[in-house]
Amino acid sequence: MSDTLELDDLEELECELEAAETAHDRTLRRRAAALEIEPGADWNDVEHAMLTRRSIRKFKGRQVPAHMIRRILEMGRFAPSQGNCQPWSFIVVRDKAMIAQMEAYCVAVCQGMTASVDYTNYPEGSEQRAAILANTQALNRASPNSFHPVPMTAIKSIANGRFAVFHRAPTVILILMDKRGVGVPAIDVGCVGSNIVLGAQSIGLGTCWIGFSKLLSSNTELCEKLGIEEPFELAEAISVGYPIGNPTQQTISRQTHQITWWENGEKQILY
């Protein structure tokens, strides 16, 4: 288009729109090109955050600024959910006394549990051991996930005081699940938590999922105090704080998992 060309107002506007559109298209094209990666390319920032994220169980005493917690909760708020029903709600506990109260209750429950399921407290061949082992195996059958050997080891450690439930973190985020959510709301809550822990990782905070927080659900008084009300139930907790050491300095090795790969009518097993 020549500068000397005379246009009336409408034509001028159309031309302006066209020019703006092509500039926008050009930007989109450039972005798409940048996202196309070669095989073996370096990790981008998001991938790097995912690969270096560790579960942090030892935190500095320093409190995390409130704006950083708000920031990672924003990451959670934009998680995908089934039917966009967003079946979640958050409770942020930054009060030392409140965290101590939550901790004390979980420890008490774990102590009760070890007494009734830890057969290793009694010598081999004793009657008590046989009785408790039978009880443990019955619970295993009824609830194989909760009574998996790994959490059992953790329950023992918590009961002995070797392990803190909330890892003495300065901030604990409780994620509540709306029981009326579309489909499987537990999956949506998992997506929220995943966004939160990766968001935290990207701004230098350490996080750890606290499955034992579920124990709090059995204490109605504490639930009321915390503000857990129907139709919400406590799904998970995430401890947040500044990590001790430098756990993100290197990636670790992890076991590989079977991938069944279907392509061109053929099935392959990859690792």
Place this chain on the structure above:
Amino acid sequence: MTAITVEKAVVAADHLPIWDDPHEALYKQVTIELDKCDGCKLCTVVCPANLLELYGPKDNLKVRLKADVTGCMSCNNCYAVCASRGVYATEPYDFAGFYEQKNIGPFEFPRRF
């Protein structure tokens, strides 16, 4: 110090493992390269199973596994914090019977495909 190898018990698939039997509950132990360890204590602090401890004279501290304690989950947090990369797990934990791990391959660092 290398991992202690114990053979897994052969039991029925629905058998519930006895947790304190090392044949039925195989917690893999970590490998520690003592010449790389500078006794900085970080791994003992981050280990979720609280398995590691320091020993030796004050000017030459080294890390080791606590005696008669099991529970290594091969999370490799010890490796992640270790500046000299001297402590690591290279095998997953496993159980006999009901909780036996399925479709698990060897340990790998992140691969750039």
